[in-house]
Amino acid sequence: MATRHHDLTDPAAAETAGPVTGEALAGYLRAQATEFLRALRLHRETGGPGAGAEGSVAAARALRRSARRITGSLHTYRPLLDADWSEEIRPELAWLSGTLAMEHAYEARLERLLTALQRLSGATTTPTEPLTGTTAARAGTTPKSRKTHPTRTTLIPPGAPAPATAPASATAPASATASASTAAPAPAPSPPPSTGTGTSTGTGPHPTAPPDRGNLTVGAAKAGALLERQLTLARTRAHSTALQALGSSRFHAVADKVALLASEVPLTAGAAGTDLRPLAAAAEERLSDAVAALPLVTAGHPYNAEALVHGLSPDPAPHPQDAPWHQVRLLLRLHRYAREVLHAGTEPVEVRLLQAGQALDRHRDASEAAAAAAQAARTPRIAPATAYALGVLHADQRHEVEAARYAFQRCWQKDRQERVPTS
Structure with a gap:
């Protein structure tokens, strides 16, 4: 079966339009x-x-x-x-x-x-009030900087009622409250008779929540407080x-x-x-070569367990698989700009290039977010529950990385099947 690179500049149409x-x-x-x-x-x-x-x-x-x-x-x-x-x-x-x-x-x-x-x-x-006093010091922000995040939210355990007005003791560290409740547990009352509604009137966690949740x-x-501070x-x-x-x-x-x-x-x-077209074609060729070097066959699986195992390694350096994808993102951007020069910015946006760029942007964002979670998990003397939450968050963002790779692979391979002749 004959194969060729993606014909992104459409030379047939360019020949009829004359040199640029x-x-x-x-x-x-x-x-x-x-x-x-x-x-x-x-x-x-x-x-x-x-x-x-x-x-x-x-x-x-x-x-x-x-x-x-x-x-x-x-x-x-x-x-x-x-x-x-x-x-x-x-x-x-x-x-x-x-x-x-x-x-x-x-x-x-x-x-x-x-x-x-x-x-x-x-x-x-x-929604929360602007941080002040002890809460602002704990979060590492000030009321002035807090104004730039009007939509910041706090995490409330499932089943717990939302606080109406924060009392003076609400600013105490959560670790102190947790340790106090662990050190002096109250005697457990007898369970109320079942009403068949599946709800609980107690102040503890939701009874149906699994232990890991x-x-x-x-x-x-x-x-969240640690990430916000950093x-x-x-x-x-x-x-x-x-x-x-x-x-x-x-x-x-x-x-x-x-x-x-x-x-x-x-x-x-x-x-x-x-003529500018040979230079634009060279930019397209560099993009095609970089995409050809990507593990698109592996990225074609919705759940890439092998890549996730490498992504969860304790190595503090960025995962080596991420760098080629970041390079493809930059080359795709250069190719888009080269097309803008050829068409004087009048050509409508190609949906395929837009979707591919969005997938690579999501890949970059998820990769950097995973690195930030891993960096926060290396903070000395953090509680085991905090480290566990950051580890789950890191794994979740690595899943997002693989999902973005899968989306890019689907977009790119679909276009190739439409363009490459079968004989």
Whole structure:
């Protein structure tokens, strides 16, 4: 059976449309530089990231978006651009995009892990007041930083009534309460007669909850507090780093270069008439080769037990299977940007590429969340129930990794079956 790589650029249609020259690249770069400057102006008008306004968040996202597209285009079409200028501005734009993305990444990772803990422990969620006093110190946050998480929830054991008003003793550590109840257990009263409703009027756990779920519920609250303390601290540091970066001379130098790019693109001699399609095809070929190196046959199973065993190893380093998938995600993004240059941004989004990109984004998020859970589990002197909850959370996120790989495999192989001839 004959096989060939994915025909992502559709050369037959490209031949009828004629060559796409370096002038198209220059126009695309000027447009992205203009978007960068517009987002920068909006960012300054909204007061910067310290103001916490929605407009500032959208402006930072637009800055990252245009910086990524400029960087990707400079990488794919670098033979047509001035080498010294390209090698000078490309790392700076990558630095800016990565710096601005860190705060959002930590916040999204915390939300993902807390949601997974609630799902795994069977806990109910109730809105909470802004943390103050002892509770704020225990969680490692302040009321000011808490404002950025208005939807934060707490873990309530199944069957326990939601607290109406927190008394003064509600801020005591959960470990002290648990140890006190263990040290002096009350005499167990005789069980009430059965009413046939399957409910309990006691204050203990739900009688139908299995023992492992009960243990997980006990450790989930402490695990959530530990994760919130660690990731909130990391998010705060990323926020400070972004503020320093946006006020640094390094950022102003990058903004000046982008401003010059909006008016003049330093193409090489003869680049204005050079066809861009061979360079875009090379980007597609790199993507196809990277996908071919992935274990798609193994990822084709909904439950990949072998990969999960490796993913649950105690090695603190990232799992070696994750790196090739992250590389495919980057190459897929470069391929999308190359297509945008060829079609001047007018081509509708291809559903297959969109689905593949979403699957790889989920893979990256789950992989980093699993690493964060494993890192929290290595905290010295944590309670066994907390470590158990973090271990279950780590395993759950590794399951999410395998689910994302399976989704990508289904999307990619389905397209290949449609495109590859059978004779």
